[in-house]
Amino acid sequence: MKVLVTERIAKEGIEILKDEGIEVDEKVGLSHQEICNIIGDYDALIVRSATKVNEEMIKCGRNLKVIARAGVGIDNVDVEAATKQGIIVVNAPDGNIMAAAELTIGLIFSIFRYIPQAYMSCKQGDFRRNKFKGVELYEKTAGIIGFGKIGALVAERLKACGMRVIAYDPYVSDEKFRKYGVEKVDFETLLKESDLITIHTPKTAETYNLISEKEFRKMKKGVRIVNCARGGVINEKDLYNAIKEGIVAAAALDVLEKEPNFELEKQDYHNPLLELDNVVITPHLGASTQEAQVNVAVSVAKEVAAVLKGGIAKNAVNLPAFEKEKLDEILPYLELAEAMGKIFIQAERAFAKKIEIVYSGQIDEKMTTWLTRALLKGYLEFSVQDTVNYVNSQVLAQEQGIEVIESRTQESGKFKNMITARFTTDEKVLELAGTVYNNEGRIIDFFGYKVDFKPEKYMLLIQNIDKPGMIGRIGTIVGEYGINIATMQVSRNKKGEKAVMVCEIDGALPDEALEKLKAIDGILRVTMAKL
Ligand SMILES: NC(=O)C1=CN([C@@H]2O[C@H](COP(=O)(O)OP(=O)(O)OC[C@H]3O[C@@H](n4cnc5c(N)ncnc54)[C@H](O)[C@@H]3O)[C@@H](O)[C@H]2O)C=CC1
Numbered sequence: 001m002k003v004l005v006t007e008r009i010a011k012e013g014i015e016i017l018k019d020e021g022i023e024v025d026e027k028v029g030l031s032h033q034e035i036c037n038i039i040g041d042y043d044a045l046i047v048r049s050a051t052k053v054n055e056e057m058i059k060c061g062r063n064l065k066v067i068a069r070a071g072v073g074i075d076n077v078d079v080e081a082a083t084k085q086g087i088i089v090v091n092a093p094d095g096n097i098m099a100a101a102e103l104t105i106g107l108i109f110s111i112f113r114y115i116p117q118a119y120m121s122c123k124q125g126d127f128r129r130n131k132f133k134g135v136e137l138y139e140k141t142a143g144i145i146g147f148g149k150i151g152a153l154v155a156e157r158l159k160a161c162g163m164r165v166i167a168y169d170p171y172v173s174d175e176k177f178r179k180y181g182v183e184k185v186d187f188e189t190l191l192k193e194s195d196l197i198t199i200h201t202p203k204t205a206e207t208y209n210l211i212s213e214k215e216f217r218k219m220k221k222g223v224r225i226v227n228c229a230r231g232g233v234i235n236e237k238d239l240y241n242a243i244k245e246g247i248v249a250a251a252a253l254d255v256l257e258k259e260p261n262f263e264l265e266k267q268d269y270h271n272p273l274l275e276l277d278n279v280v281i282t283p284h285l286g287a288s289t290q291e292a293q294v295n296v297a298v299s300v301a302k303e304v305a306a307v308l309k310g311g312i313a314k315n316a317v318n319l320p321a322f323e324k325e326k327l328d329e330i331l332p333y334l335e336l337a338e339a340m341g342k343i344f345i346q347a348e349r350a351f352a353k354k355i356e357i358v359y360s361g362q363i364d365e366k367m368t369t370w371l372t373r374a375l376l377k378g379y380l381e382f383s384v385q386d387t388v389n390y391v392n393s394q395v396l397a398q399e400q401g402i403e404v405i406e407s408r409t410q411e412s413g414k415f416k417n418m419i420t421a422r423f424t425t426d427e428k429v430l431e432l433a434g435t436v437y438n439n440e441g442r443i444i445d446f447f448g449y450k451v452d453f454k455p456e457k458y459m460l461l462i463q464n465i466d467k468p469g470m471i472g473r474i475g476t477i478v479g480e481y482g483i484n485i486a487t488m489q490v491s492r493n494k495k496g497e498k499a500v501m502v503c504e505i506d507g508a509l510p511d512e513a514l515e516k517l518k519a520i521d522g523i524l525r526v527t528m529a530k531l
């Protein structure tokens with residue numbers, strides 16, 4: 001297994017990967033094209049914010065299983081393209097939040113007291129302090145846009161400075177506002193009442209240019225503004241004008257819409273905001289503390305190692321989050337659901353235009369998303385060309401035009417839990433049901449026949465007329481091909497009518513053997529399922 005690391009991450013992370021026997025190539029400073037040229041050789045890619053992992057790069061990553069972002073923001077990764085290709089995308093959502101919050105506080109003090117400008121002035125021999133009379137935070141209003149993890153840390157710290165803290169975040173519960181003693185306000189109120197505005201949202205279609213000319217016009221004259229989140233949330237041209245017009249007294253930006261190369265000592269980079277004395281700019285330093293860098297590197301290294309070893313990532317952004325502890329509990333359900341998908345498609349070899357999955361009894365909501373993905377994965381593996389996995393199975397099912405309906409009920413009859421899958425093809429509706437007991441998945445309803453078998457690697461699925469001699473004849477033919485029948489389940493609904501046989505066999509039967517089985521008088525259908 002090989003991992004490409006295209007930006008500097010802490011050695012603690014690299015060591016974790018190497019200790020797991022994973023080969024690590026640290027290649028900092030490669031161009032986009034250079035990465036595209038080599039990414040096909042790697043199983044995983046680790047980046048920070050500077051590498052733009054776009055669709056083109058992802059397509060070149062033919063062997064990629066996981067893309068890890070050693071930090072919070074994943075706006076530099078085309079998650080949709082990765083998902084389609086079945087690649088897990090992970091980030092490190094907590095490791096650098098304190099670092100980013102503390103830098104925000106630092107930048108706030110910088111622009112309230114002109115610390116960077118005063119320092120530069122002193123360095124040049126000019127100690128006139130009348131040029132740098134600041135304002136206090138105390139008793140001023142701070143408006144936080146995006147009251148997530150970093151927003152909340154910033155709020156706590158600003159409250160300690162004696163500020164009134166208000167926040168705008170339509171996606172956060174009232175409970176969280178109460179917990180932090182922060183006033184929940186609408187966007188207009190925040191713009192009108194804040195002496196300080198600090199941005200802590202991700203960059204999304206909704207937040208792009210969130211603060212533009214119209215918003216600046218609503219702000220208090222003399223407002224100060226900080227962006228330690230993402231470039232592009234504030235329109236830079238409009239900020240420039242708002243500063244020139246005196247609406248904004250000062251601004252601090254750790255992030256810019258188009259960021260320079262962080263690896264070069266000197267470069268040709270132009271941004272009119274750099275010409276303004278009351279704008280403080282830092283080179284995307286929010287996460288740059290020793291602690292944060294160790295945290296994020298260790299976090300993503302563990303995730304990458306887990307994925308490459310077939311495990312599950314805790315911080316996958318394109319998979320439902322799942323705690324490791326629950327994994328043992330869910331695993332037999334996952335295997336059962338996947339087996340159900342595989343059994344249906346191999347037994348029927350028909351396109352299911354609709355798949356309804358009913359989860360009954362002790363299967364909680366958190367599990368069902370995974371189980372549906374597992375069932376679809378099992379079904380699709382035999383019907384689509386692409387690599388199918390838990391990441392992309394739902395997207396691929398949608399692309400195939402399959403209507404997937406998931407529901408839950410407490411009622412599960414005599415079983416503690418049950419997964420029922422109803423497959424609608426153009427011709428019929430077929431049902432499979434399974435349950436998990438003693439940590440083992442069992443099929444209990446096989447297309448309308450009551451059975452009880454554990455899905456195994458090779459299975460012979462037979463439908464026949466219920467009459468004497470069938471089992472013997474089947475056993476003879478399978479035996480002729482040197483294959484052992486390990487277990488056999490026979491079920492009928494009515495004596496003398498149709499019956500089914502499900503045999504666990506020790507190896508794959510050749511087509512010729514299947515043809516011979518089909519030729520037996522009274523045999524209606526024969527298929528082999530490989531799980
Ligand atoms: N400068 C730097 O080096 C660093 C920057 N960041 C950036 O900081 C930002 C915040 O990170 P976290 O707090 O960890 O993320 P988070 O996901 O915990 O919080 C983001 C919050 O923004 C809110 N939000 C989303 N759309 C919104 C909208 N249209 N209006 C108002 N609120 C909206 C969400 O509801 C959420 O509560 C991210 O963009 C992240 O990339 C994070 C770490 C370091």
Ligand SMILES: O=C(O)C(=O)COP(=O)(O)O
Nearest residue numbers: 048049070071072073287
């Ligand atoms: O974690 C984030 O969102 C950041 O912006 C930090 O970016 P970086 O890893 O320092 O390039």
